[in-house]
Amino acid sequence: MTLLLGVDNGGTRVKLLLARDAGGRLEHVRTADAPTPRGIGAMDELAAITRGFLGDDRADAFGITVAGIFDEASGAVVTSANMRWLEGLAPARELSDRLGIPGVVVQDGVATAIAEAVLGAGRGADDVFVLALGTGIAGAHVVDGAVRKGAHGGAxxxxxxxxxxxxxxxxxxxxxxxxxxxxxxxGARWDRARGVHAQSTAVDVVHGAERGDESARAVLDEATSALANGLLSVMAMIDPGVIVIGGGLSNSPEWIIDPAVDKARRQATFHAIPPIVRAELGSWAGAWGAVLAAEQRVGDALRLEHT
Ligand SMILES: [Zn+2]
Structure with missing residues (x-):
């Protein structure tokens, strides 16, 4: 039996997920989370947390997420805006040396997108576009379980x-x-529309719209029109089998996703409109993505042994 460990090393919490490969199907064994170790000694502390989590179980491989950019060849973190202490370190090698288990690093957005496409809301489709609506807007085109990065990594x-x-x-x-x-x-657009300096968040805008605030509704109306155009562009460019929408803003579907999908449907002409669904794995998507990376690492090792 293959045991796989996912380590989602986020900016504030580190999430650990142990899964079992049951004949090609991944099964959840257990999860835990802890404050993310910071600064010098972070990798020692992370190794201690991981050892405690594994107990007597021995994982065959692990995947660890990085919130930032890493060098593909060395696995070393080049930049991480919120976790500067990781820069220059190769987290998978550091943890692997301490635990004695092979490991692989995966960018957090990539891990989340692959997990949603393969195990979450996109499962069953081999061509999935995953959108994350948060502070920023990110997208990933996942084909057969791998993110299409483009010729320069910027897709x-x-x-x-x-x-x-x-x-x-x-x-x-x-x-x-x-x-x-x-x-x-x-939030900033709503504040500007009302002529106030309130540092409103997206949630504040949604609450404003719920209370019937016309300016909040107008700001959201503009945003959902833009999202509708974005969805139509995705359909025109890559014709995915499923579009999965996650991220914090997806938690208010009646104000964000539903109106945007309605508008896209009304505006569509030649487009093939695929199912457009909400992400399912929530805050554990990154850890599941790390497990999938670990699974691939084990598969690669076995293939090497047999060639
Ligand atoms: Zn821009």
């Missing part, structure tokens, strides 16, 4: 496709989807 940047509106984006362009729909931008 899937749906947050930075033009929507035709003139709003300035953090990326330097104007009119990106993220500039209208990104979590912090929604």
């Amino acid at each position: 899937g940047e749906i947050g930075h496709i033009a929507t035709g509106r003139g709003e300035k984006c953090t990326c330097g362009q104007s009119g990106c989807l993220e500039s209208l729909l990104g979590g912090t931008r929604l």
Whole structure:
């Protein structure tokens, strides 16, 4: 029996998930989470947490997520905005040396997208587009369980496709989807519409809309029109079998997803409209993605042994 460990090393919590490969099907064994170890000694502390979690079980391989950019060849973290102590370290090798288990590193957004596509809301389809609506807007095209990264590693940047509106984006362009729909931008746009300095969040805007605030509804209306255009662009470009929408903003489907999907349906002409569904794995998607990376690591090792 193969035991696989997923370590989702997030900015505030580290989530651990042990799964069993039961004849090609992954089964949950147990989960735990703890505050993310920080600074010098973080890897020693992470190894101690992991040892405690595993107890007498021996995992065959682990996957660990990185919130940032890592070098594909060495596995070393190049930049991590919220976890600077990881920069220059190769987290999979560091943990592997301490635990005596082979491991592999996977970018957190990639892990989340693959998990949703393979085990979550996209399961059963071999061509899935996963959208994450959070502070920023991220996308990933998952084909046969792997993210299509593009020739330069920059594919899937749906947050930075033009929507035709003139709003300035953090990326330097104007009119990106993220500039209208990104979590912090929604709040800022509502504050500006009302002429207040309240540092409102996306949740505040949704609550405002629920109370009948016209300006909140107008801001959301613009955002969902932009999302509808984004969805139609995805259909036109890659014609996915399923579109999965996750991230914090997906928790208010009646104000974000449902209106955007309705608008996309009304505007569609030649487009093949696939099922558009909410993500299912929630905050454990990253850990499941790490388990899938570990599974692939075991598979690769077995293939090497047999060649
Ligand atoms: Zn942009």
